[in-house]
Amino acid sequence: MTRYCHTSTKYTWYFLQKVLVFSKNFIFFCLLCNSINAQFSDTLQFKYRDSKVLIVSKSSTDNEWEFENSLTDEKVNNNKMKMNFSVGNIHLNNNSIFTGVNSFSPIEYKTFNSMNMSFSIYLKSFEIKKEYLKLFLGVGVRKNKLDLNKQLLNISQDTILLHNSSTIQTSSISKSILSHHYFTIPVNFSWIPFPKKKPNIKTQIEVVNQFLMVGKSKFKYNENGLVRSEITKSDFFNNNYHLSGNLKFIWKNVGVFLQTNITQYSKLYKNLFTYSYGLTLCI
Numbered sequence: 001m002t003r004y005c006h007t008s009t010k011y012t013w014y015f016l017q018k019v020l021v022f023s024k025n026f027i028f029f030c031l032l033c034n035s036i037n038a039q040f041s042d043t044l045q046f047k048y049r050d051s052k053v054l055i056v057s058k059s060s061t062d063n064e065w066e067f068e069n070s071l072t073d074e075k076v077n078n079n080k081m082k083m084n085f086s087v088g089n090i091h092l093n094n095n096s097i098f099t100g101v102n103s104f105s106p107i108e109y110k111t112f113n114s115m116n117m118s119f120s121i122y123l124k125s126f127e128i129k130k131e132y133l134k135l136f137l138g139v140g141v142r143k144n145k146l147d148l149n150k151q152l153l154n155i156s157q158d159t160i161l162l163h164n165s166s167t168i169q170t171s172s173i174s175k176s177i178l179s180h181h182y183f184t185i186p187v188n189f190s191w192i193p194f195p196k197k198k199p200n201i202k203t204q205i206e207v208v209n210q211f212l213m214v215g216k217s218k219f220k221y222n223e224n225g226l227v228r229s230e231i232t233k234s235d236f237f238n239n240n241y242h243l244s245g246n247l248k249f250i251w252k253n254v255g256v257f258l259q260t261n262i263t264q265y266s267k268l269y270k271n272l273f274t275y276s277y278g279l280t281l282c283i
Contacts, residue, residue, distance in 0.1 A: 082122040082136060086257055088278015090116040090144055097260045097275045104272055108162060109178075113147035116259070116276035120186050132195050136188040141181065142210060144274065148176040153217050155234055160268065168221050175220040180238055185209040186246075202255075202282075206246035207262075212238055237268035248280055255280050 091111055092104035120140030127134055150173040154161040188206045192199060217232040246259040260275040 082125070082138075083283045084118075084120045084122070084138075084140075084280060086116070086118045086278060086280040088116050088257065088276050090114050090146070090274055090276040092146075093260075093273045093275055095271050096273050101275075104269070106269065107146070107160075108149055108151065110147040110149050115145045116142070116274075116278065117145075118142040118184065120184065122186070122188065131192075133189070133191040136186075136190060138186050138188070140184045140186060142184050142208075143179055143181050144276075145177060145179040148178055150176050152176070152219065153178060153232070155217075155232065155236065158268075160236060168223075172222040173220070174222065174227070175218060177218045178215075178236065179218075180215045180236070181213045182210040183213055184211070200252045202248075202250045204246075204248040204250065206248065208244040208246055208259075210242050210244055210261075212240045238266055239264060248282075250280065250282055253282050255282070 089111060091114070092107055092109070094102040094104050118140060119142075120138045122136040122138035124137045125134055126136075148162060151162045151164060152168075153176070154163070186206050186208045188204055190202055190204045192201065193203055194201060212235060215234050215236045215238060217230075217234070217236070219230040221228055242261050242265050243263045244259055244261045246257055248257045249255050256277070257280045258275070258277045261273055264270065265274055266272040
């Protein structure tokens with residue numbers, strides 16, 4: 001019983017530590033994205049666009065200073081650029097998540113340390129129904145990271161092998177990561193379900209085109225006091241393109257998301273699907 005309590009306390013402190021690190025990083029990215037968006041918007045506002053020539057007839061009774069209000073309105077309307085940053089846990093699943101949650105057993109990984117991160121800039125927007133329904137088009141990047149739980153990854157012509165090394169002690173292994181980096185083209189439908197009662201609540205459905213840029217395996221271990229690193233770059237039998245679906249619920253600028261791939265993710269494992277969930281920031 002004493003041993004069980006000690007183990008439980010150990011993992012409780014470990015979980016709290018990870019939550020604090022995650023919260024700190026998310027707050028940092030929130031502030032960074034907000035700062036970048038403000039600076040970028042200011043840069044796009046060229047000085048000559050703030051100047052207008054006003055010709056007023058002497059007999060006119062119009063207020064010659066009303067053009068300042070129109071300038072303010074134009075600045076608001078022209079500032080259509082939006083940014084989004086999302087971070088959360090990623091999981092591997094047998095078949096689509098729509099058929100149920102069933103963990104993918106051929107690849108062993110630490111679910112808590114495996115992350116999905118994305119950053120998108122929406123360059124174009126279309127107003128479909130006043131301000132309640134909009135379509136956004138953008139570009140971005142995404143990273144899927146799996147913590148392989150101190151396993152070695154070997155790749156051959158037609159298979160991936162994960163195993164524990166017989167020559168390296170597990171305690172000397174500090175990192176074993178498999179990650180994939182994607183260039184993305186998101187198509188986002190955003191609407192306000194309760195425009196009169198709760199105008200700050202938004203719902204978004206996003207279809208994301210994902211193009212694989214690079215896959216990377218990084219393995220670190222200590223040998224006789226020296227830190228050694230092995231890096232392998234490959235597609236690891238992942239498709240060069242796949243389509244994902246993303247559902248977001250947002251209050252003001254902060255919300256939650258749930259994402260899964262719609263088309264096939266891997267060429268090696270035909271029944272491999274991913275799903276991820278976490279926090280999202282929209283600016």
